[in-house]
Amino acid sequence: MAELSYREAVVAAIAQEMRRDERVVFLGEDVAAAGGCFKATVGLLEEFGPKRVIDTPISEQAILGAAMGASSTGLRPIAEIMFSDFLAVCWDYIANEISKTRYMTNGQFSFPLVIRTANGAGSRFGAQHSQSLENWAMMIPGIKVVAPSCPADVKGLLAAAIRDPDPVVFFEHKSLYAMKGEVPDGEYVDELGKAKVLRDGKDITIIALAAMVPRSLLAAEILQADGISATVLDLRSLVPLDMQTIIRETVKTGRVFTVEENPRLCGWGAEISSLITEECFFDLDQPVVRITTPHIPLPATDGLEDAVIPSVDRIVAEIRRSVDFRPRI
Amino acid sequence: MAELSYREAVVAAIAQEMRRDERVVFLGEDVAAAGGCFKATVGLLEEFGPKRVIDTPISEQAILGAAMGASSTGLRPIAEIMFSDFLAVCWDYIANEISKTRYMTNGQFSFPLVIRTANGAGSRFGAQHSQSLENWAMMIPGIKVVAPSCPADVKGLLAAAIRDPDPVVFFEHKSLYAMKGEVPDGEYVDELGKAKVLRDGKDITIIALAAMVPRSLLAAEILQADGISATVLDLRSLVPLDMQTIIRETVKTGRVFTVEENPRLCGWGAEISSLITEECFFDLDQPVVRITTPHIPLPATDGLEDAVIPSVDRIVAEIRRSVDFRPRI
Amino acid sequence: MSMVKTKQTTKAGARKAAKAADDIPIAIRLALFRSQVEARYCEKRAYDLFLQNLVKGTSHLALGQEAVSAGVAMALEKDDYTYPTFRGHHHVLARGASMTSVLGELMGRECGCLSGKGGSMHLSSVEHGVMASCAILGASLPIAVGTAWSSQYRGTSQVTVAFFGDGTANIGAFHEALNMAAVWKLPVIFVCENNLYGEYTVTTKVTAVEHPAADRASAYGLERIIIDGNDADVVYRTMQAAVAKARAGEGPSMIECMTYRQSGHSRADPAHYRPPGELDEWKKKDPVVIYRKRLLDLGVKEATLKQIEDEAMQKVNLATEEAKASPVPPVELAFKDVWSNGGIQWRN
Amino acid sequence: MSMVKTKQTTKAGARKAAKAADDIPIAIRLALFRSQVEARYCEKRAYDLFLQNLVKGTSHLALGQEAVSAGVAMALEKDDYTYPTFRGHHHVLARGASMTSVLGELMGRECGCLSGKGGSMHLSSVEHGVMASCAILGASLPIAVGTAWSSQYRGTSQVTVAFFGDGTANIGAFHEALNMAAVWKLPVIFVCENNLYGEYTVTTKVTAVEHPAADRASAYGLERIIIDGNDADVVYRTMQAAVAKARAGEGPSMIECMTYRQSGHSRADPAHYRPPGELDEWKKKDPVVIYRKRLLDLGVKEATLKQIEDEAMQKVNLATEEAKASPVPPVELAFKDVWSNGGIQWRN
Numbered sequence A, B: 001m002a003e004l005s006y007r008e009a010v011v012a013a014i015a016q017e018m019r020r021d022e023r024v025v026f027l028g029e030d031v032a033a034a035g036g037c038f039k040a041t042v043g044l045l046e047e048f049g050p051k052r053v054i055d056t057p058i059s060e061q062a063i064l065g066a067a068m069g070a071s072s073t074g075l076r077p078i079a080e081i082m083f084s085d086f087l088a089v090c091w092d093y094i095a096n097e098i099s100k101t102r103y104m105t106n107g108q109f110s111f112p113l114v115i116r117t118a119n120g121a122g123s124r125f126g127a128q129h130s131q132s133l134e135n136w137a138m139m140i141p142g143i144k145v146v147a148p149s150c151p152a153d154v155k156g157l158l159a160a161a162i163r164d165p166d167p168v169v170f171f172e173h174k175s176l177y178a179m180k181g182e183v184p185d186g187e188y189v190d191e192l193g194k195a196k197v198l199r200d201g202k203d204i205t206i207i208a209l210a211a212m213v214p215r216s217l218l219a220a221e222i223l224q225a226d227g228i229s230a231t232v233l234d235l236r237s238l239v240p241l242d243m244q245t246i247i248r249e250t251v252k253t254g255r256v257f258t259v260e261e262n263p264r265l266c267g268w269g270a271e272i273s274s275l276i277t278e279e280c281f282f283d284l285d286q287p288v289v290r291i292t293t294p295h296i297p298l299p300a301t302d303g304l305e306d307a308v309i310p311s312v313d314r315i316v317a318e319i320r321r322s323v324d325f326r327p328r329i
Numbered sequence C, D: 001m002s003m004v005k006t007k008q009t010t011k012a013g014a015r016k017a018a019k020a021a022d023d024i025p026i027a028i029r030l031a032l033f034r035s036q037v038e039a040r041y042c043e044k045r046a047y048d049l050f051l052q053n054l055v056k057g058t059s060h061l062a063l064g065q066e067a068v069s070a071g072v073a074m075a076l077e078k079d080d081y082t083y084p085t086f087r088g089h090h091h092v093l094a095r096g097a098s099m100t101s102v103l104g105e106l107m108g109r110e111c112g113c114l115s116g117k118g119g120s121m122h123l124s125s126v127e128h129g130v131m132a133s134c135a136i137l138g139a140s141l142p143i144a145v146g147t148a149w150s151s152q153y154r155g156t157s158q159v160t161v162a163f164f165g166d167g168t169a170n171i172g173a174f175h176e177a178l179n180m181a182a183v184w185k186l187p188v189i190f191v192c193e194n195n196l197y198g199e200y201t202v203t204t205k206v207t208a209v210e211h212p213a214a215d216r217a218s219a220y221g222l223e224r225i226i227i228d229g230n231d232a233d234v235v236y237r238t239m240q241a242a243v244a245k246a247r248a249g250e251g252p253s254m255i256e257c258m259t260y261r262q263s264g265h266s267r268a269d270p271a272h273y274r275p276p277g278e279l280d281e282w283k284k285k286d287p288v289v290i291y292r293k294r295l296l297d298l299g300v301k302e303a304t305l306k307q308i309e310d311e312a313m314q315k316v317n318l319a320t321e322e323a324k325a326s327p328v329p330p331v332e333l334a335f336k337d338v339w340s341n342g343g344i345q346w347r348n
């Protein structure tokens, strides 16, 4: 096991896959010579050369269009959209083209490509550079959606996404790029669609994603001191969704909380909440509670940003408030 | 009361508002000389002239950008995006610009504009011309979302949307354009954010929107014959959301079904389901059940399209299957 | 499609000779005629099938634009790629897809090239190099850039063609695609079918320049090319040069073909917005009519042409019967092929 | 803003005279100098405040580009509109917004022009005609088309200016905006600050033409205009002509200003990608330095210039103090102003 940062794990995964498969190519704005605006792709140009690691014009539609066309004719492109907020300027490619063409053509084409993008708040970049948009992608049939919370998952899941025969949007969380963690040595590939129990508790189940995972783990520690024993489930992938694990962990505690960074309405938490309710209603001791950012654009300055994104304190407080904490009968 | 078609109600609302307010202008592709590709804007050019009713280039970003810039400087534009599917090519304007700029500038600007768009399936137009995308808009903080199910609501709610000081996306359902109904005479303006009980039943509550409303009403008639008495609630607007009425109608029956046309994941039904569960958990006799299109792009041909969009039969069958029908105690 | 594709396949020597002599051998000309006649008959049949209510959904005919599809396809090799538009029946037929697969798709039958799942705006046929057909205007231009990039990367000599309409030249994706193609010197040819209208609107009324494509070529360092799109020979010759340039690694071209759609925009459109006489003027320049006359002038026998026409009519009749006889797709098809494993599952 | 706006307000006669004589009166020149010096000092101070960790988030300096903002603003009336870019401190200051409101926003204080809610990339000030600042590249170009359309519709003589960078000229929204503005003959001026780079990438390497804006003007029927963007007089004169054209109802212009950003792309960027010597070459063409020299050559006294500089320094010092003294915004501000009623409610 080597210790890598989350950003180093991005490079490690891409490099691993480019070494084994010459069909893997990588394009995006400032990704090559500069190594990416988050320095998450440093060294790739040097190792793989300008034919495979390509700086593009500022043309997000062309970037995704090019990836789509290339992926249907024998390549396995990785396209970077610098900030997930910019998915809005090329949304047609995700929502209408890449996702639907296989189905519309009755399976004539496949689009094995990965769209990597820096997601999430915490950098005080304001409303157009800080959004958490996993739910945008989850909402579109035909797109797989992955959002890792630690360096090992970045490496394993990104490698899996690159090998996947279908299009994957891979959300890297900006505020985690500096996070360090153990990453398995050698060729390492994980599996899409498996959630992970990171902490096993018996009273409540916290379901989280990306940057909300470390916060939920910290919240769980604090709650433990109050005698509330929390399971923390890291979804890791929204599509495919690991419902088996979600159901198992729901039934175990009967009290579920989702912690999501996106604004309130139609977030992934709403989907998970409604799925759990529909499938585990009689196992629930209380309604599934969603802890989310309010339904607002994000403010820029630190004090305001911190006030709206679910914090460890808010997770703890909302859980405390709503857990009618008596032993289960 | 005059009988108007749904499409005539569109013209009636726009004309009513253009007559009373010279700030109201209308732009879109083929909306003026041709009267719109769904003939929903016939006669406006003739009455209001080419300065106020404008055919644009095929440039959806410029259409919404122009509406935004004009709305912040004294006009009240109505912009047509011909099919809601095309929102994907101008999504940045909805998701990042129009919705967020007021907040980001600490309230310096307002954007009183309406984006009208033809939404929904039933015309065998295939996956890129048939989507129901109310959830896309609901997900974005700063956007109001309206979707009428009958001519009277088209007129009243469109007029209200045009007078609203904030941006509204107004989803007109393609398959309802030919529907006829009574519309109040004279100047008629409704209120955004009020749901309507269209049928009062005591056993179950069906919550629907747009084209799913008439289908739910038909389903309710069939269920009545089985002795299941159904309330049908037409949401009419997703933002603002009439939670008071939703809660009242939930508590009344304890059994709620949402019927939505969009694909399964992160639809408006998920949001409503999770809200109801969170706020009325102990009033529910069974989990909220979502009846949706499966999570797939839409097939084009009639037999396949009909097989995937919630039909009257499917609504009836899913309700029958899940209602554990005993009198409430 | 396979990754390794190194050799360039070639067609009969006849075509090479044609280019050298700057004239077109009669065999090619007869093939161009056949392609146009087949497209014409098939479009007319599609229209009849509308009237009989056998076509589902909408449909957009390219009546009058058949010289473009014929000339373009004739200049391509089998393994080249084309991206049709939503008005693409002729684009698809010209590459060799069967009429049954086209009419069947319009009618929503199992024999349709998409088995009814896609509909008329999305005709594709991977075995004929006919790629994703987007119904979002302009969307296919960047995708075509991607296949051209793929060919360049894989070292093949494949060329990609993307069709688009005059109205589509005002959409953002056009700009991004043209720039990227030029910067990367990709083997892609952007073919504009300028039929004067975008739906019911005269394109010059909503466009800052007279020629929506060609007048913008210089913005991407490309040559300004405007041709008679109703003359299949002109289209073919122009395309040959563009294809040669692309295969030589000298980058993209954009060709604006002046043509006219003789039908309405879509099935519902009676095209009342046309100025009086315009249609008649263009009918005088009907590509099939002028091409037929040229062949006669060149000494081709009436009987030869008649035979081609008869064969085309037989083909369209047969295709009509096959499509009518084909069952509607089984409902299960709706629940297939979101993913490469053939399924639609998003959960375990 | 009010709907009725019929009369054109005018600035001092001096400027009119300047135009007639094709020379610029000294009062205007001193104002141009002041504008550049103030932007320069403010940007430098912003950089110092980074280093002290007092600036939140990112920030993008326009050091070296001050002649553009000065020359553009000087050609405008108070009620004209400008759309800054994410690199827009100088755009905002030049229109008359206070340094306190700019530095305060960078520092996330209540006195910031957005009270910290927007951050450095979204500086706006409606009272100074400084409109929505988008951090999505190119997004403001169509929005600027909208305000120009609004002025045309309302019959005012207001002109709208939209700034954009060289790298931004490759995005789709650019194309759509230029075309619509030209077709509608709108009073809008698109000002490209060509500083050679988009982030860390040389723009010509990813652009099909040498001049990303000007070489595309003809694609919209516009004149090709490339000017020395480091010479405030040149910017001012060119803008005057474009403004006059716009006010006369003769439609849009696009002006490509050649300039250079002397700092890195953003706070984190040491700009190692620059070829050796490039920065030094451009420093020789530093707009503030050349303008100062010109004024001396024209006979302006050193003391006059010194006084302007001293005043600017006092201003920036005062603004720094004011911003530092300003409280952080109350948390409640985060829960306000999604809607025009001041609230964030989406339900009853």
Ligand SMILES: Cc1ncc(C[n+]2csc(CCOP(=O)(O)OP(=O)(O)O)c2C)c(N)n1
Pocket: B029, B058, B060, B082, B086, B089, C087, C135, C136, C137, C164, C165, C166, C167, C168, C169, C171, C195, C197, C198, C199, C203, C265
């Ligand atoms: C992005 C987008 N905007 C609008 C439409 C609706 N639409 C379909 S065809 C058409 C006109 C296209 O004109 P042109 O490009 O000239 O092609 P033609 O119909 O003449 O073949 C329009 C506006 C669309 N499909 N996609």
Ligand SMILES: Cc1ncc(C[n+]2csc(CCOP(=O)(O)OP(=O)(O)O)c2C)c(N)n1
Pocket: A029, A058, A060, A082, A086, A089, D087, D135, D136, D137, D164, D165, D166, D167, D168, D169, D171, D195, D197, D198, D199, D203, D265
């Ligand atoms: C749509 C979009 N794509 C990418 C970015 C990220 N980005 C911010 S600034 C920049 C470079 C812009 O270059 P240019 O237009 O030349 O402006 P400059 O930075 O030189 O002022 C990039 C790529 C963005 N903000 N928006």
Ligand SMILES: [Mg+2]
Pocket: C165, C166, C167, C193, C194, C195, C196, C197, C198, C199
């Ligand atoms: Mg056309």
Ligand SMILES: [Mg+2]
Pocket: D165, D166, D167, D193, D194, D195, D196, D197, D198, D199
């Ligand atoms: Mg630049």
